[in-house]
Amino acid sequence: MIMVFQIITGLLLLQLLFAVWNAAQLPKLGSGLNKRTPETHPAPAVSTGVRRLSILIPARDEADNIADCLSSVLACGTSGIDLEIMVLDDHSTDGTGAIAAAAGGARVSILQGRELPEGWLGKSHACAQLAEAAAGEWLLFLDADVRLQPQALQAALSTAEAQGGGLITGFPRQLTGTWMERLVVPLMMFTIICHLPVPLVRNSRDPRFVAAHGGFMLIHRASYSRCGGHEAIRGDLVDDMALARAVKRAGEPVILADITGHASMRMYHNAGEVWNGYRKNIYAGIGRRPMLLLGVLMLYLSLYLLPVAAVLYSCLTGQPGTAAIPAAAVLIGIAVKRASDAAGRQPVWFCLLLPASILCLSLIAVGSWRGSRSGGGYEWKGRRYL
Template sequence: MIAVLQGITAMVLLQLAFAVWNAARLPVLGAQRRNKQAEPADAQHRKKPAKPAGTQVPSLSVLIPARDEAANITACLTSVLACSTAGRHIEIIVLDDRSADGTAELAAAAGGPRTQVLAGAELPEGWAGKCHACAQLAEAAGGEWLLFLDADIRLQPQALTAALASAAAQGSGLITGFPRQLTGTWLERLAVPLMVFTIVCHLPVPLVRRSRDPRFVAAHGGFMLIHRDSYTRCGGHSGIRGQLVDDMALARAVKLAGEPVTLADITGHTEMRMYHNAAEVWKGYRKNIYAGLGRKPLLLLGVLLFYALLYVFPVIASVGALITGEMEALVWAAAAIAGGAAIKRTADRAGRQPVWFCLLLPASMVSLIAIGAASWRGAVSGQGYEWKGRRYR
């Protein structure tokens, strides 16, 4: 037992060192410097969209797919409209994806003359709902850059200025990031911050930008800023039409097309509350976890066992050591627990989460294991997943 706990502690400390290094490599939205050598060769000479006579081509199209978002769309549009644009021409388009709660009317009232509200077409066979909505938005947009936002996101006043600065510096491709997550219920606090945890612990951030390998990629569908040419080259949402985890699928498609992808720290400019209760957390993560791992059961099993060993087993061992009085085992178990808390705090700092969230790591892992198992069962049983009133396999 002592040797096992010592090995776990060593692995946790190595993970901590990587997490600290990795979190420091996240570029901040709006602060990137132009790096021509890092761009594809043809990106430096790519022509900008021609400006028709008598018209002003938008620098940016803000595109918001909305299905039954009555609780969110007003606040979302209010935050977008309050953003500084530094004199740039920006268009805002909302697509009402056949909502039944008055989303379209609320969007029209909140957006006013600066916002166009479109009625979404019926979902075709073989399409995921969000992919279809985003494809319609892209077709209607006229901007050089397309910013896909979820309706539950809220922008800070300088968000669009920062986005345009990063876009100008990068020149083409995709810029994405994880908004600061707001949580209210316990399962939200346990599960939602793990998005940033998994990135900080396992994905070398510099390789997202520097490597063309599509395995080195991460994205958040709440904030996807993509150049129009890059969107066309990668096939857009039409090319990933059936994907449940559309953000990751689009990011991989951008990389496979030879376009740059940047994962940025956008927490200073964005925030969102993805879910509002335990049921929503369970359904959302259940839909995404297994699909996000490529529907590979052995990979899912390996990830969950790894997390259980590093972050749950030391807690069980510490309880056993307290009962039996094995002090050396208790010391090593406590060291592993403390190291895990330090890793969680590193990730939570990157995501601007409260300090005390780091103490929730063992419980977070238990919840993740339970949802991950349910995600796998939903696929192999044929039951599928339900989201936004639609059922997917």
């Protein structure tokens, strides 16, 4: 058994080295780009005058978010930017459209969403309608729960124009309030930093090397057209990842950037929302492959929970001398979590929650699998998804 924990400790040490290196590879939004991305299409000419940018916000029952979102957008510096702001009210039942109109005034256009056609999922249909109505050279799909800092749009366009086209996305800084949020939400960044080589998002044409966050998706109009836009992914449950893969398959560049200094959001507000939100996405996000899900769960439980159980067992049975190697594994695992939390600008003490976080994530993942396996699907914002 000692050898098992020696292997686990060695794997965690390698994981820590990778996580520290990988987090350092995230380009910051607004910074220059040192290497060219592989392209199969000529990059659009970089604008030297006024840049045309459309902010596109799909909103369904976002009465609690839409006013603050629009206020943050309207407070952004727009020197040299021809800015268009559009909100699509996707059949809200809580007055979202009226609140958006009052908050945005004449500077914001409010669209009424059309009925959801057969074969489409709600958010993709809303985004497709916004893109159809937009006039900008660059399209920024923004979720209603995102809050921008004043320099966010300038930084985003700086990175976009340095790239020349394609997609720029990133994970906003995640704000949390309840314990379930603190346990689960930061694991989005954890999975990226621990498993996805960030440079390959930009430097590889392989669509398997991709990550995206639907709350912040900045795409050039030509790239959006070449990849087929949201129509090409109309039935994909995890729409942000599907769109990023479509962009890559079209030969367009993709950047996963550190946007935590320019955007923040609180995705969920209670345990039920966390459970339902992640339950809807986890199994679909790994391609509905049960053996892959089982493998990931076994790996996570072995690396991050088994050493904790061994330490507790050693202490309870009065054999603290056998806990040294498992304790080292626990500490290294916590250090791995801290590396990802630092990349996401999370509080230092969140790393101590790792064992409980992995347990919660595992339970949600099993629930996600069961939702697909049973055929019952998932419910989100009044709509049912299979």
